[in-house]
Amino acid sequence: MSLQIILALLFDVTLLLTCGYAALKGGRPERVGAAINLIASVVTTALRLMDASYFAPAETITLLIDLAVAGGFYWLGVTTIRFWPVWAAGFAVADLFMSIFGALLPRVPLFAYHTGLGIYAYLALGALSLGTFRLPANAEPYIRNGSRRLWVQHLKETT
Template structure:
C-alpha cells in the first residue's frame, strides 16, 4: 500500500525524475514477485533472478541520477546499491542466515520510497513557487 500511495503521489505531483523512479519501483516490485523463489526455499541460496531485477533497478536509478539536477536520486541509487551488495554477500558467504539475506534485500526499499516522497514534495513545491512567481511578475 505504501508503494502504491507514494508512486501515485509521484506520478500525480512529481516531475520527470519522480515519475521515472516511481515507475521503476513498481516494475521492479512486480517483476521480483514473479521471479522470487517459493516461500519454502526463499533466501536459502542466492536469489539470482532477483539479483538481475535489482541490477536493472540500480541501472535505472543511476541513469536518473546521472541526468538529474537534483541530489535525491543519488541517495536512491546508493541505497539500491546496498541491496545489490546484499546479493554479493550471500554469494560470498553461502551460510548467511536466510532471514538476514532477506532483510538485507528488503530493508532499503522503505527509505527509497521515503526519499521519493520527499523528492516529489519538494518538486511540487518548487513548481508551485515558480508558477506563483510567474503570475506576480509583470
Template sequence: MNVYLYWPLLLLVTAVAMLRGSRDARAVTAICVLASVATHFAVAPVALRYSRIETGLLIIDQATLAGFTLIALVSQRFWPLWVAGLQLTSTLAHLFKALHFTLMPQAYAAAERLWVYPIFAIVLIGIVRHQLRLRGRLPS
C-alpha cells in the same frame, strides 16, 4: 517484507509521484513498480527462498540499479543519487551471500529488501521539495 505494508505504500508513493512529482520521481516510482511486479515472478519457492543466491532477484536489482543510476546521472537534483546509492546497498546483499554462503536466509532477505523504505521516504521528500520549488518557496 510485509506485503500488507509494502504494496499499499508502493501504490501511495507512486500515486503521489504521478500526481505531484517531478519527472525524476515518476521515473523512480515506475521502476519500483516494474521491479516489484518482476520480483513476484522471480522469487524462489518459499521452502528455498533466500537459502541460496536469488539469481532472478539479482538480475532485477541490477536492472533497477542501472535505471536509478541513469536517472541520477541526468537529474538536476541530488536526491536520485541517494536512491541509486541505497539500491546499490540492496544489490550488494547478493554479493554478501555469495561470499558468505552460510549467511542466514533471514539476514540475506532483510539486507536485500530493507532499503526500499528509505527509498520511498527520499522520493516523497523529493516530491515535497519539488512542490515547494514550483511555489517559489525554494530556490531552483
C-alpha cells in the same frame, strides 16, 4: 498470519502509496523513479511467486533486476537536476552488495537477508517520497521536467 506476510503486505502498501504520490505530485523524474520501483517490485514478486528459488541470495535473474534498478537510478541521477535519485541509486547498490554477500555467506538466515533488502528498499522509497515532497506545487516547467538540458538552456536564456 506470519510475520513475513505482514512485512510483505506492509511493503506493498508503502510501495503503492509512495509511487502513487510520486506519480500524482511529482515531476518527470519522480514518475520515472516510481515506474522503476513498481516494475522491479512487480517482476521480482511475480518471479518469487512462480518459483521459490528466486528467494535465494544472488539468484541470477533477481540480481539482474537489482542491477537494472541501480542502473536506472544512476541514469536518472546523472540526467536530472534532482538529488534524490543519487540516494536511491546508492541504496540500490547497497541492495546489490547485500544480495552478493548473502550468497557468499550461506549461513546468514534468509529472514535476515530479506530484512536487509527490505531496509534498502524502504530507504529508496523514502528518497523518492522526500524528493516528491520537496518539489514545489507551482514549479516552473523546466524544474518539473527535471532535465539537465532544459535547466542549462534556461540558465543561458536568463543570463
